[in-house]
Amino acid sequence: MACRISELVLGCRDPETLAKFWCEVLDFVVLDREGDDMFEIGPREGFGGPQPTIILSRRDEPEKGKSRLHIDVNATDRDQDAELERLLKLGARRADIGQTGEESWHVLADPEGNEFCLLRARLAPL
Known part of the structure; x- marks a missing residue:
């Protein structure tokens, strides 16, 4: 188990x-x-x-140091570009963690700055 x-x-x-x-x-x-x-x-x-x-x-009080855990999300009913636009409208913002610009994902931050990634693949809803 x-x-x-x-x-x-x-x-x-x-x-x-x-x-x-x-x-x-x-x-x-x-x-x-x-x-x-x-x-x-x-x-x-x-x-x-x-x-x-x-x-x-x-x-x-925030934890000392940078969080070592972040969430990855995938769109279920639209392509990555449309989902990126929706997330930005909800209050996410782009985050720069040293990306090259060639990545297939977008690094974002929630309203408190917690980083998360929007991946390219679309997943079936549960």
């Missing part, structure tokens, strides 16, 4: 704003919340399904 990822936890200054952003990006819903300090978002079927949930937990 092996483990599988059930939740990803992201410390942030404004959990509600990031919950709204990531719900729009991933077509997730808020599954649980504890006041304004913690939001758990995930697929409509809830915790325990094929996709992990994301817990956005308030941290007033």
